[in-house]
Amino acid sequence: MTAAGAVQLPDTARFAGRTAVVTGAAAGIGAATARRLAAEGAAVVVADIDGGRAEAAAAEIRAAGGTAAAVAADVAGEEGWSRILAAAGGFGPVGVLVSNAVAVEVAPAHETSPDSWRRQVDVGLTAAFLGFRACLPGLRAQEGAPGAAVLVSSVHARHGIPGHPAYAAAKGGLLSLAGQLAVEYGPSVRVNSVLPGPVLTRLWDRVPEADRRASAEQTAAGRLGAPEEVAAAIAFLASPEASYVTGTSLVVDGGWSVVKSSA
Numbered sequence: 001m002t003a004a005g006a007v008q009l010p011d012t013a014r015f016a017g018r019t020a021v022v023t024g025a026a027a028g029i030g031a032a033t034a035r036r037l038a039a040e041g042a043a044v045v046v047a048d049i050d051g052g053r054a055e056a057a058a059a060e061i062r063a064a065g066g067t068a069a070a071v072a073a074d075v076a077g078e079e080g081w082s083r084i085l086a087a088a089g090g091f092g093p094v095g096v097l098v099s100n101a102v103a104v105e106v107a108p109a110h111e112t113s114p115d116s117w118r119r120q121v122d123v124g125l126t127a128a129f130l131g132f133r134a135c136l137p138g139l140r141a142q143e144g145a146p147g148a149a150v151l152v153s154s155v156h157a158r159h160g161i162p163g164h165p166a167y168a169a170a171k172g173g174l175l176s177l178a179g180q181l182a183v184e185y186g187p188s189v190r191v192n193s194v195l196p197g198p199v200l201t202r203l204w205d206r207v208p209e210a211d212r213r214a215s216a217e218q219t220a221a222g223r224l225g226a227p228e229e230v231a232a233a234i235a236f237l238a239s240p241e242a243s244y245v246t247g248t249s250l251v252v253d254g255g256w257s258v259v260k261s262s263a
Contacts, residue, residue, distance in 0.1 A: 005226025013041030014239040018142070019091040021045045021084055021135060023075045023127065024101035026053035028201030029152060029234075032227035033098050034058075036235045038066030043091035047071045047084050048101075067091070075101045076122035081134040093138030096238045099128040099174075100152040104203065106163040117166045124170030125177070132181060132191075139189045146186075148238040151178045151193040152230075155253050158195070171195075175249055182247030190246040192237045197253020199225040220255025 020037045024030040026048035038044045038061045046061070048054040051072025058070035071087045073080035088094050103123035105116045128151050132139075139147025156164055157171040178193040185191065198204075198215045204224075207215075216223050233252045236242055251257060 005228060007036075007226075007228045007232045009036075009039055014235070014241065015096065016041035017092075018095040019043045019045070019088050019093060019138070020096035020098065020238075021047060021088055021094050021131070022098040022100060023047045023084075023131060024152075025098075026050045026057050028203070029196060029199065029227045029230045030098070030100040031057045032231035033100065033234050034068065035061055035064075035066075036228070036231040037096065037098075037238070038068055039064070040235065040239075042096060043067040043069075045069055045071055045084055045088045045091070045094075047073050047075065047080075047087075049074050075099075075127035075131060076119070078130060078134075081130055084131075085134055088135075088138070093141050094135040095138060095142045095147050097131055097135045097139065097147075097149040098152065098234055098238065099131050099149065101127050102152075102167075102203075104164065104167045106206075108163055109165040112165055120166035121170045121173075124167065125173040128174055128177060136185070136189070140185070142188075145240045145243065147189045148242075149178075149181065149189065149191045150234045150237050151191070152234070153178075153193045153195045153249065155195050155197045155251065155257050159257060178249070179247045186246055190237075190242070192242070192245060192247065193249045194230060194233050194237065195249055195251045195253065196230045197225065197251070197256040199227060199230055199252075201227055215256075218256055218259055218261070219253065220259055223254065225252065225254050 020042040054070040058068040061068035154171040182191040
């Protein structure tokens with residue numbers, strides 16, 4: 001690390017020759033992960049429901065010398081995954097899958113409509129199942145190292161935060177799903193999850209500055225995280241360096257989950 005949020009890239013191209021799919025990749029953690037994997041040699045499919053922003057993220061990667069294609073897709077449906085696989089086919093079998101798509105509506109359970117609940121769970125959890133199933137042939141067919149999937153969960157999976165019932169349920173489900181998939185498809189595929197804490201993405205746009213400062217003060221690191229810091233953890237889990245790591249959950253929260261203010 002050279003500064004808060006600035007991550008030093010490794011000298012080796014850990015993903016050379018691999019095709020990676022990153023969902024929810026138009027901004028935030030997804031975009032940072034797509035950039036990171038491309039910088040380390042992967043051909044990246046940048047998938048997002050916002051096609052314009054996805055293309056902008058892919059164009060940024062190409063301008064930096066990387067290889068990327070953008071796909072506008074709703075990953076909560078099988079048709080979206082058909083579009084993603086068609087784009088990935090131009091690069092090769094999918095060897096890395098990062099499931100990062102999210103939908104969130106802040107409301108207590110009694111004010112969350114069934115439609116809102118279903119949409120948040122479909123995008124946050126069901127999409128990970130659909131994506132893994134769609135990419136499984138490529139993940140299993142990798143040579144030299146197992147295919148790798150990383151499911152982006154959240155500290156909400158383990159800690160109750162008001163106003164996030166469906167979001168927390170989806171994120172908690174990802175932890176169980178990652179473990180189950182690791183058991184069912186090892187040793188040919190490794191599956192892990194990451195649990196970001198307070199990381200400054202677009203989801204924080206609705207949070208007042210005073211509340212941002214309060215959240216930063218509730219971390220051991222004393223600050224909010226950067227998407228690039230989560231991307232570095234995802235890249236590690238997806239890389240051959242994590243060859244003996246599967247079915248685990250890596251918390252990336254600056255110590256937020258261990259800080260307590262009570263006496």
